[in-house]
Each structure stands twice: as C-alpha cells, then as structure tokens.
Amino acid sequence: MRHALPLAALLALASSLAACGDDDGGSVDPSPDAGAPADDAGAERDPDFVASCTYVNGFSGSEDCKEYRGPGWSPEGAARDCERVFLGEAGAFVEGEACAFEEEVGRCVVGTPGQPRGYVLVSSGDPTNCGAAQSACETFAGGTFEPAPICASCEPGEETGQPFIPMFVDCRDPIEGEPAGAGPDGQVCTPTIISGSTEPGRRYTDYADCSVVLTQRPYYAEDAGVEMDPEDPRLDDAEYMAEVDWLKEQAEASACACCHTASDTPEGAAIWDTEAGPLWVDTISDEALAMLAGFTDSAAFGFLPAEENNGFDRSETGLPTTDVPRLRAFAERELARRELSVEEARELEPFAPFFRELIEFEPEACPEGTGVDADGQLRWTGGGARYVHVLEADAQAPGTPPNWDLPEGTLWAISVPPDVGAMGCGMAYGELPEGAVQRVPAEGAPPALESGEQYFLYVQRDIVQPITRCLFTAP
Template sequence: MRRPLLVLVALSALSACNREGDPTIPETLLGTCTYVNRFSDAQECREYRGVEWGEEAARADCSDWGGSLEMPGACEYPSILGACVLTEGAEQVIRVVVPGEDPSKCRSSERGCELFGGGIFVPSPLCGGADDYINEDESVFQPPVLECRDPIEGEPPGQSEGGKVCTWSMISGSTEEGRHFNDYASCERVLTQRPYAAVPPPAPPVDPDPRMDDPTYVAELEWVKTQVEASACVCCHQTSITPEGASVWDIDAPGNWVNTFSPYGLAFAGGFLDSSLLGAYPPEENNGFDRDHTGIPTTDPDRLIAFFAAELAFRGFTPDDWADADPTPAPFYQQSIYVPGACEEGEGVAADGSVSWSGGGARYVYVLEAGSENPMVPPNLDRPAGTLWKLDVAPESSPLRSGELRYGEVPEGSAQALPLEGAPPALVDGRDYYLYVSADVMIPITRCTFTYRG
C-alpha cells in the first residue's frame, strides 16, 4: 500500500472528519516508521495496525517515506498534536502520529490529514480546543478575483475593455493564449487554493529522448507548453516561479519536460481521468481555455488529448487503462457522493433562526433543500442547485461560532453569496433541510439534515 499523507496538485481533500465519528484503530501493531514528511518538512511516525499488515507491505510503505521499519514498538513522544488515521480496511490501518507542543499548529495538522490526505484526524488533549486558536500566518483559501492588468511591455493590447488582460486568479484560471499566467494574475492567491510542495519528478522513461530530434514532435511539445504557461498550473509546475521548486512535473525541466509526468499524470492531463470535480470556468469566461475535457486547460481539447494519448503510448499505456477509474482526486469524489445523516440534537436552524453546528469555527455556512448535491469547489461547484442560503466569511476575518449566527443575517466580516439579492426564502415548518458547514473550502465540519420547527 502506497498512500502519501499529502497528495499534490490535483489532489486535495477528503474530510472524513473525526467529528462525525471516531475511527476504529486495531490493537494489533506490526511496527513503526519514523521519517521527515517531505511535504510538511516535519517529523512523523507511522504505526502499522491490524492483522492484515504484513512485513513486506509495511517495509514498502515505510521506504516510500524514506524511513526504516522498526519491529516491534509504538510511536512514543512526550507531546503530540494528534494522529492521522488512514484506513485501508478494518484490519489494515496506518496511524500517523504527529509530534509537537504548539497548539497553533493543530488546525494545519488537521487540514493536512483530512483535506490533503484523506484521513481522519484524532486530536490529542493539546489540540482539543484547536479551533479556538486563530493562527494569522496560517493559509486560508483565498477566493478567486478577476484581475485586469495592462499588457506587459512588448505584448499586444489585451482583449478586454481598454486593452486590458483579464485573468481569474484561480487554480482553474487561464490568461490569454500566448501570454504567461504569472504576468497577469496572482500565484500567491492560487497557492492557497491547492496544496503545494516541491517534489522531485520521477526518473525519465528515456534520457536523452530521441523524439527531441523530430521537429514535428518538438513543435507540438512547445504548443502544449504554451497552454500550460497561460494557466495557473505554472504556480506549482514551473520551477522558476514557484516558492521552492516544481511539484513533480516541471515545464522548466531540461530535455523533454513532459517526461517529468508519471503515467497517472499523463492520463490526468489528457482527460482520461475525470477531474471535473476540481472545478472549471466556461471557456467564454476563461480566455477561451477549456478544462471540461482535459486536466490541463486548453484552447484546443482535441489536440491536447491527442498529444497525451501519444505520450501514454510511448510509455506503453493506453487511455483505456483508466477507463474504469473513479473520478479524481479520490478525496473529492468521496466528498461528492457523501450522504448526510440526521443532525445531532441541537444542530440545525432553530425556531429563532439561530444556526448551530459541531466542530468549531466556520468560514462557509449553507442551508440547502434536503437531497441537494454536496457543495464542492469554486468556481462552478460551490453553489449546487437547491442552495437556499450561503454565507462566506472573508479570509481576513475570524471564523463564525456555532449559535452566534442567524439564518439570513450577514455578520460583519462575512458576505451572503446566495441568494444574490435579498433575503433567503423562509424555512417551512416540518420540512427537511440540509445543513453544510465547513471550516474552509472542502473542510466540512457538519453535514446533516434537520427538520425545521418554526
């Protein structure tokens, strides 16, 4: 089993939150693995729990993280923030112990586990009140904004009013074709919208690549690079502009840069894996770039699909190898199909309009018709049909507390996203509704249905 605690790029976020039920951790312990997490640059310790663990599988998993399996023994530290529980089966569980004594790191540890890793975070007593800590330096999802800038020196006028170049500062955004995203939008904002870490690419399938002597191939490779350069992909996948280096694949790589993709990455880029859950703008709002059919936004989906199909063939794969795969990222897919249960006592909207939930501070509060789809990510999946009311807290403001909010009211530091104008519809006595509350984008803390009694 090879399952990183943090999954990159397109890979963010199952919140199988422990607030909705503690995970079962088997007593049987095979061994442990201590290492430095290559994404967070912090020490962690993995415990391999359950009778289905074998030494060979545990050694392989531990080796993936650069550690050595120790048998027997448990992870022991004088102080821990908590543990991230990754469950493959009832008797095959990894318990990742996160050492530390700084409570301001509790929420980021939980976020790393549940949003980026698809695990369940079980806080230690130190983090029992973690939601009361507001770390001003901690990254909060920055919503996209449409940035309109003058063209840089030497480039032609833009296609927007006054010759401006207008670009959405969003991970799914693209600037005008032939321009570079980083010249016209904020990568700093984008980096709050997906996990980022510098991760070296896999070894190239061939080096040097003989195809680089083929002018036709090189021209097509260059066109694909221009598609990437116009998109927010560069914020994580172009070494020269990233904070600490590219994350796996890198358009600045020497030789044939596309050889920094894994086969999975090629399938993702070419659209042979369904990545629509990551969100997309319609081409007419995204400078002609389409992300409905491919993982990388493009002005010519058929051409990009053909390119990546050929790259898979060069590696000995075909698009059909991913034909039966679930939509990706897997954590997003699991959130999309989540079926909410009944609210616990006290949760929901009370007769006086007060909104109550469990799990701590909230940045997004939804009241939806029962049976509505789960809210996902912007720009096109965060307002599902059936949303009666959506309240967003500004990134610079403190989260809302349960019981302090009333249905239809807009506290200072927040904004009503839906309805666009006016008050939300009155709730009907005896009707069921869906309460969805999240600590940040894709970090749900309460998802449940309640019967309104007003």
C-alpha cells in the same frame, strides 16, 4: 512503458490538502510498502504488534503520528514505511509503542487496523487544529475521524496559515514587447484561480499572482526523477517536438505554471515540469497524462466557461486548452509510445478523486446538538468556519469554486473574506455575523425554514475542508 506514480503525491493527499493542480493520478495509498517484505510474506505475524512513527506535518506544521498495529504489519514493513512517511521524509520510528500526545485533537482510522495497510493517524494540537485534522482524514485520507473531546467546540480560536483567496480577475498592461490585450484599454485580464488561464501565447505568471493561486491548492516541490536521453530520436522528429512545444505553451499560459514551471514556483516544480528540457513531457506520469487529456475525470476540480477564461476550456480536459482535439491527439500518441491504449488510460486511477467525492457526499442525520437548535441558533463541531451553507435536504454537496461551490438548492450561504477571522457558531439562521458576507441569496433574507422539515448543513473550515455535513430537522 509505465511511469511510476510518485509516492510523495499520494502522501500529500493523505496528509493535507491536494497538492497544487494536477500532479499525478492514483488513489490514496500512503502505505505501499506495508507489511512484511517479499522474503517473509508467508511468515506468521504477531497479532499484538504495535509501532509508531512520529513526524512533523509539513503543511500544518503540527506533530503527527502514524500508528501501525496488528498482524497486517511486520516490523520491517512498518519501519520501511516510516522512512518515507511524509513527502519522502523520515519520521521517528519506535517499535513497541503506540502514538501518544499530551494534546491530541483526534485519531484518523484508515482501512482496518490490524489488516494489511490499515493504520491510525494521530494529530496533536489544540482545538484550532480540529478542523484541519478532520478534513485531512475524511476528505483526503478516506478515513474515519474520531475527535478528541476538545473538538466538540465551534469556537474559531487563533488561525494559522493563509486562508483560501477567492478568484478575482487581474487586469494588467501587456509587458513590453507584447501586443495589446483583449481587455479594456488593451489590458490583459486573467482569472486568478487554479483553473484559470491568461491569453494564448502569453505566460500566466506575467499576468497573475501565483501566491494567490497557491492558497487554493497546497504546493510542494518534488523532482520527477526522470533522466533525459540526449540521443532520444524524438528530438529529431520536428512534428512531435512542435506538439511538445505547443503543449508547453498551453501549460504555461495556465495557472498550472504556478506549480509546474520550475522558475515560477517557490522551491521547484511539483513533479512534472515544463522546464525540465526539450522532452519535459517525460516528467508527466501516465496517470497525469490521462487526466490532463481528460481520459480520466477531473471536472470536479472546478472550471470556468471558456469565454470567461481567455478561450481556454477545462470542462473536458485536466489541462486548460484552446484546442481539445489537438491535446487529446497528442496525449493518445504519447500514451501509445508508452504502450498504453486510450481504453487502458481510461482505467487508470483518477487524480484526487476526493474532489468528486465531495460533491457526491450523501449526508446522514446530524448528531444531537448539531444543526439549528430550539432557539434557532446554528450549531456545528470542529472549530471555526469560513464557509457555512444551509441547503435543501436533497441538494448536491458544495465543492470547489468557481462552479461547484454554490449548488442548486442552496438556501443560505455565507463566508468570511480571507482577511477576516473564522466564524464561530451560535448565529441565528439568516443572521450575518460581523465581517461575514452573504453569497446566497444575493439580496435579502433567506427563505424561512419550515418546522419539522429536514435541511442539509454544510460547514467548511475553508474551501474543500468540510467539518460538519449532516441533515437536521428544523425546530
């Protein structure tokens, strides 16, 4: 029995940052209904077909437009796609008109326009939207971003939304009725990060602030659409139900609860929900189950060593757990019930592969005017930045905290705290802008750049939102 992959999860990935945590697997394919319906699949298509679907991006708040063009689309297929263009919400569909905004920041070309499932996303706004549009396109939709001329600037402009809040350890007294914690003076100390967990047997949301965690992954509510059978024989299987309850306890001890335990979320669970009933595991899709058990890769999401995460390990599994073999044994049993082998589960599409793609990115030469100029000033495009790295040319690209964001070969890394505005370019290499903090090196000046040598410039609008990634030659 296969569990259908919810379209909303894929749309969220293609249109903004990854949805919070570990919702579902699958590659980004925002147009599963593309083209003609089955009854006209062999019909001749109009090579000059064009249509547009305008909608409000629920994450950025800006107006976006999806453009359908060429014989890869039929009027029926394009209209059907527009009915669920963003998180299941409909846009305004117009046949015969291309996307057009008075203020356009760029176009994202996904696939090959004119071919099946190829399309263009057009983003509106001012220069402050350039970085977000570029990141959404290149990192999450897998497209090629074509910036408008207004995006050539690196001025930060006015920021909207809450920046990523870096991890910190939150130590609190145990709630009434619970035993003393393992922290100083009997406190319970919990890493406030999406991959973090509180002490076993406790609820994460009692000991950490989900509003902080939700800055680290965008959240959206989406019902799994699964109906529970009150006569399900599993309800009478004491051993099975004990494992389901243990899995629930593990999940609710982790930051996953911020998105996947309905009562702890702003507007409801993001697809799978630990409070969906005794058989809540039915809300977990096959792809998500494979990822949670570590049968598909999610290590690039980031993880803490178990000894720094209250004994919970996420280096091998998607769900932080105190018992990797037990989690995998349950997942294997559950997959078998769904008529899937572990080998088949390993072949399922991994969730949010762009996290892995971020750290495996291979930079190319910077365009003219980007990098370090003749005056020693750093230059980039795409607007303001909260994170700037200069690395050795062959260094791995930075990824997600807490263990992928400062790769070996980082020569200089600076950032601004969440309560400080983004940086504009123009500072000298090694010069700390006002309000910024230096992360690498921990003390003192970075090593001097050698004239004629190549270096890797990696600039992020915010965590996992790169706007400039290229190799420059030191003057």
